[in-house]
Structure formats: structure tokens, C-alpha cells
């Protein structure tokens with residue numbers, strides 16, 4: 001994996017960072033790295049996620065899901081960090097076992113999905129770190145009911161990943177369901193490379209060791225210089241561009257298979273860094289599709305954005321047939337992948353020509369190793385950025401506030417946050 005920050009230098013872009021300031025920033029990176037290393041060594045809350053390449057037990061995950069090796073499909077019931085890591089891996093890699101996700105409580109979507117799934121051969125993978133998240137538990141109750149109605153013994157087809165206590169743990173224990181623990185000190189959005197993200201990947205038959213090896217390769221490269229670590233280079237440049245005005249980070253992978261990765265990144269970046277009036281807003285996009293919708297804004301709108309390109313250097317191509325149409329002859333004989341690469345190069349150059357900061361992140365290909373590198377590098381980038389901002393990267397009080405308000409409204413306890421609903425000011429126009 002490599003990260004090219006050339007188009008984020010002030011000689012090329014505005015906002016941008018000068019070489020001198022980059023060297024100064026590197027001193028901050030060195031200090032942050034020391035803090036991060038200490039956190040990893042001590043397995044401190046949050047930092048423990050960056051130790052996962054060493055601590056995750058892939059054999060235990062594979063053994064735990066062994067009873068489900070006959071699955072035609074896997075249905076992950078979870079939300080946020082308990083779904084997006086697994087979804088990123090599932091959507092990036094091919095498998096004969098279809099993966100589906102229930103990470104919303106839209107009744108129409110839930111009913112539609114349950115009606116389509118072969119429930120007798122589907123594994124239900126319920127994931128919740130806290131074991132208390134209303135959406136996840138509600139969806140699970142609905143899924144369980146649908147299985148009973150279809151005459152399927154849900155206890156035979158349910159796998160649980162959760163913490164040591166909480167309602168979901170109790171349920172798993174009561175019904176003797178196969179389960180895995182969520183590792184200590186690993187917040188959900190940093191848990192893709194743990195039991196949380198890897199159980200689904202194991203059920204789908206992906207190579208967990210290759211995923212972890214990719215992550216380990218990036219961990220190896222964490223050092224006290226951003227010039228030696230792609231992960232730190234990315235985190236540091238995002239921070240530097242943000243404090244110079246690029247408050248939006250548009251994540252633009254040039255691979256359909258990485259579309260969900262942009263969604264995962266959005267949670268990681270937003271929930272970790274959005275604190276104390278600070279943080280950079282992640283925007284989700286996809287190349288080449290969004291060249292034809294959002295690019296106008298990125299190239300000619302306010303100078304409050306940076307664009308992150310992610311692309312695999314290699315992919316399987318599909319030939320574009322020769323054609324009798326003269327006007328299209330330039331396409332014939334090339335491949336769809338060649339076209340996508342050309343679109344990528346052109347878009348990157350078009351932003352650079354307009355002096356808009358952008359960063360290129362490249363992996364060899366979208367496979368287990370490349371994905372492991374990408375996920376780990378972005379997590380390390382995020383932890384580094386959190387140190388540079390001076391925020392508490394591993395908490396999410398604003399999200400918890402909303403969760404409490406919703407529970408209070410539903411009668412799930414006495415939560416003062418729910419009073420805000422009553423107090424809401426209204427000025428309705430009809």
C-alpha cells in the first residue's frame with residue numbers, strides 16, 4: 001500500500017501544506033507515535049485495536065463458526081461498527097455464501113429481505129458489543145420470529161458476537177448459542193479485524209490470515225516518521241488539510257467493491273474525530289459514478305474539501321468489444337478496467353489542475369491482504385489524527401445521547417435526554 005500526498009502540497013493546491021510545515025508536522029507525528037505505541041503495548045482502551053494483528057485468534061473464529069459451514073447465506077444483524085466492518089469485507093470479496101445485513105429497522109426492508117432469504121440454510125450472525133442496541137435487538141427478535149414461523153430452529157442457525165455481559169450475552173447463554181466475545185478495549189468502529197468483523201468473513205470462507213497479514217504489514221510500518229508510514233502520512237495530511245480549511249474529506253474509491261469501505265470510513269472518521277467542535281466531515285462517493293454527479297462541486301465549489309482516491313493497482317479486466325461505430329472506436333479493444341483507470345487518472349489530474357487538494361491511496365488489489373492493509377491503515381490514520389487534534393478518539397457521547405433519547409421515548413428506561421423531544425421548537429409550514 002502507498003499514499004501519495006504530492007497533490008496536497010501548497011505548491012500544488014489550496015488549501016495545501018508546505019514542505020517546511022510538513023517537516024514540523026512530522027515532529028508532532030513522532031510525539032503522537034510514542035503515545036500510540038505505549039497505548040498498543042499497554043492494550044489501552046481503543047489503542048488495543050491497533051494490536052489486533054497480534055492478538056486476534058483466527059483459528060478460534062474459524063472453529064467457532066464451523067457448525068455453519070453449510071450456510072447458503074449469512075445474515076448479519078448489527079449496526080454501526082458491528083455491521084460496517086463485516087459489510088466492507090463481504091462487499092469487497094467474492095464468495096459463494098451470500099452476505100446480507102440488517103443494520104436498519106425499516107420494516108419494509110426487513111420484511112422484504114426475510115421473505116427472500118432461504119432461512120433454513122441462512123446463518124444469523126448477531127453482533128453487538130454492548131448487547132443493548134435497540135435496533136439490533138429488535139431486528140433479531142423479528143428474525144427469530146420469522147425463523148420460527150418458517151419451521152426453522154433458530155437456535156441451530158444463530159451465532160452471537162457480544163461482550164461479557166448484557167442482554168445479548170444472557171440470551172446466548174440461555175439458549176447455549178455458539179458465540180465469540182468482543183475483544184476488550186476495541187470500540188466497534190475499530191473492530192473490523194476482530195471477532196466482530198471476521199466471523200462473517202469466516203462463514204463466507206474468506207482467508208482470515210491473509211486479512212490479518214495485510215493489517216500486520218501496515219502495523220510494521222508505523223514509525224515516528226510520516227514519511228515511512230502510509231497510514232500516518234494519510235492521517236497527518238488529513239489533519240493538516242482540515243486545519244487549513246479542508247473540513248470535508250470526500251472518500252472516492254475507484255472500485256465498486258470498495259463502495260462499502262467508504263461507508264465504513266465515514267463512521268470511523270466521523271465518530272472518532274467529531275468532538276469539541278473539531279473533526280473533518282467524511283463524504284461518501286464512488287468512482288467513476290460520482291464523477292458525473294459530485295465532481296463539479298469538488299473541483300469548482302468552496303475550497304473546503306479534500307478528495308481521497310483509493311484504487312487497486314490491479315484488477316481483472318473485461319474487454320470492450322470492437323465496434324463499427326467510428327465515434328466509439330477509441331473504446332474498442334481496451335477494457336472496462338482501462339477505462340476506469342483512465343477516468344481515475346483524469347479526475348485526479350483535473351482536481352490537481354484546479355489546485356484542489358487530493359491524496360491517492362493505492363493497494364495492490366482488492367483481496368484479503370489489500371483489504372487488511374487498507375482497514376488497518378485507515379484505523380491507524382484515524383488514531384493518529386485523533387492525537388493531533390487532541391480529542392478522545394475512542395468515545396462517542398453524542399451518539400450515546402441520541403440512543404438514550406430514543407430508548408427513553410420507547411419507555412425503555414428513565415432517560416432525561418428524551419425530554420428534548422418535548423422541548424423541540426416547531427415552526428411548521430404547510
Ligand SMILES: O=P(O)(O)OC[C@H]1O[C@H](O)[C@H](O)[C@@H](O)[C@@H]1O
Pocket residue numbers: 079080081082127128129130131132133136188189271396399400
Ligand atoms: O455494537 P453495539 O454496542 O450494538 O453498538 C453499535 C453502534 O452503536 C452506536 O451507534 C455507537 O456509536 C457505534 O460506535 C456502535 O458501533
